[in-house]
Amino acid sequence: MMKFLRRHPSMNAWLLLAPALIWLLAFFVVPLFIVVSYSFLERGTYGGVVGQFTLENIQRVFDPLYLSTFLRSIYIALLTTFFCLLIGYPLGYFIATRPPQRRNTLLLALMIPFWTNFLIRTYAWLTLLRTNTGLINVSLMSLGIIDKPLPLFGNDFSIVLGLVYGWLPDMVLPIFAALDRLDVGLLEAASDLYAPGRRVFRRVIWPLSLPGVIAGSMLVFIPSLGAFVTPAILGGGKTLMMGNVISNQFLAAHDWPFGSALSSLMMGVMLFATLIYFRSTSGQARAA
């Protein structure tokens, strides 16, 4: 046995991988397969499915009612990614240009929200944004700055804000990592002397930090697209995203095949985005 393993070292690898692979096969790959195949089956009356092949669920996904929700979700996810980038890039740049000791403290300070429960962070905004009882409107009104509550809650604004807040660290970290590898501190010092800073940024720093930007954008876009908690809490029961529609199919409408079809579509979009990501990063690697 030992001799056999020494001759065939790749068997060792498979032995080590086997427990995790079997686990993921049973509890990830098989479930994935079930979801995809449910998309093509007819619904049962009280949930579940009837073993009858149909394309109806797939067609219904493209029903304007659902398609508009889906496009809205993509729109919100893109908006979230955009604002995360807008806030996150300078923040990553700020951290990367601090002296090492301070940089570590700042990174740690970034990680604490990251390790804090997402639900709690979303709830924190709920207490701030609620229309009549939220801290912001209550304070502004008692100070007499406004006399009518601002529409801060239960709309695209509150959802995007909640998502940006939730996923901002995911944007900052990869951008920081990219800038850190570049040693922007040094580049900045150089630009102080000779080249105008803006040109150094546009010609050198930005293009070289692009892989971090792309990675961060992926890390924000994908979970935003599948957001469930944020719209459920900050959407005020009015604004729905894809995740809520899917969950309704299982928890309320008992239409499992259609819910499966919707989540298959979502995973499809996600997979597509990931493929684009890998293509662009391998392109970057080749260019470097």
Place this chain on the structure above:
Amino acid sequence: MGDDIGVELRDVVKRFENVTAVDHVSLTIKDGEFFSLLGPSGCGKTTSLRMIAGFEMPTKGEVFIGGVPQGYLPAYKRPVNTVFQHYALFPHMTVQQNIAFGLEMTRVPKDEIKQRVADVVELVHLKGMERRRPKQLSGGQQQRVALARALVNHPKVLLLDEPLGALDLKLRKAMQVELKELQIRVGITFVYVTHDQEEALTMSDRIGVMDRGKLLQVDTPQMVYEAPSTRFVSDFIGETNYLSGHVTSLQGDVCEVAVEPGLRVWAAAVPGVQSGNQVSVAFRPEKVYLNIESNQEMNTLSGTVRDVVYTGSATTYHVELPDGSILMARQQNFETLPDTRFHVRDQVEVSWPIQASKAFAE
């Protein structure tokens, strides 16, 4: 130094994918010898060492240690120990634990381990450092721990892979002397891999020069320096003057080479050189004299001094020959505060012994 064989490589070949790292190398290292494998990076010296250690297995051929063929024996079953390039000390263990590691693995009794570690710590001057961790040591101290960790096992052969490469110049020089003394004291065969020719010349009993997977010459430092067998060897070790031309006549082991029309020199011919061959005549700068009484045993040419480089113990004159090639002549500075004997633009006669120059086929 006995006549027993320490290590032998018999027609060893190592291929990685389609790169041949070691190409039919045969080599015998005597027991108790300080042997250096010298060559530029990528020449196959480290791969050879790793095959002796058992980290790589030869594609063809056989490695013998103490006369015993090693076959596919893994590293942990071979009676050799290695001092790695960047020491490879275990960062999670103290100096004591690092050194005792090999003894613990071979299940040496606890008391004996204690004694042997203490002895070797004394030997490499590390007393008082036993409880430290590698990170708390200087480069030189880490180097000593690596040595101690290997020596404590009393290996038949100690393999050293550029062990001084990471040290600064001064420390390196001191460690060279110390290593050599240590080797004589413990009497273990050292196989030493380096790209530093000076290091190899200083410490070794014999040197094997490698290039592109081939073993070019195995000889004492003196012979490798004075009688290099190929142009590569003479080029790699020390500084060399070259004149190229073709052989016009051959008399015994001496040949006449026409460098330019009207410019002829004599040189010792490397075996295989024939009349009409294109050759390089090579000779060392310190063998070149300026303006001395010449004789039959010497080549003499005239030229112009173009540069004078003073380096303390010696001065090197760059002399331009009529054909435009430059020769270096190194003169020891015997006198205190000498006025350099020659100046730029001086006309000089350049002479060197015929036996000190070699003609290599190009």
Place this chain on the structure above:
Amino acid sequence: MSTVQQSTLAVPKETRASRMARYRARLGSTALSVYGVIGYLFLYLPIIILVIFSFNDSRSTAQWSGFSLRWYGEMIADDQVILALWNSLFVAIVSTLIATVLGTLAALGMERYRFRGKLAVDALLYLPIIIPDIAMAIMLLLFFNLSGIGFTPWKLEFIGLRLAVPYSVIIGHAAFNVAFVAVVVRARLANMDPVLEEAAQDLYADSWRTFWKVTFPMMMPGVLGGALLAFTLSLDEFVITFFTSGAGFNTLPIRVFSMIKKGVTPKINAVSTLMLAFSLLLVLVSVFFRKKGGEDTPVDLSL
């Protein structure tokens, strides 16, 4: 031998333009600092306000009316919350154990060997990380429904409490955590110098002892880091638990969610503050281990 004369650096003479440029640069760097402060305020203010109002004397989470610990008292008196807390801890411990063992083995297999099909395995190991949790939740919900395993609760006594934890939740948590542990441990292994293992072999340690004496102790900070991450993620997990737990089973996040749905009170702030304190503790422990493991950054950038 080239001339080294030019090495004296030409100091540019300060012109009006260069002075302007310097002012602009200083202005830029001040602006960046201000921006950084604002960025961190954005991250922390909501959390700080949340904590402050957990000590509010009234029912409001927007108007301060005095310091009080009453909401913490109510939290402790709430059996549902306490039970949910233990459920959370139990699920986190068990799923972390599973994920750490499986993920560490997988990381070793991936980092130490070359074999055919590695790319596919790589993709499979990353998928649970990138797939949105809602999609994973639906997958597991259907799987447990169809296979019939999982929803049956694991009944046990845990620190004096009678728990009934559905296997489905533990399995669900371990399913994504395996991937996270594998990534963290792989990063650690990738940073480890393979020469150290050769050195052990050179000192007569066979593969088995090389692993236990050198590889394992050196990868330990990575394993602990991975386990801590898995533990934290499991404690925080909401969506998958929500869909795979069946009725009547609460983890702390599930409990908080249903409390939010019923109405906002500072009691939720109190529970949140408790969870926050726990997360903080875990971060500090992980930073401690990373420092001890000789990593130069306090946080793992490999994810």
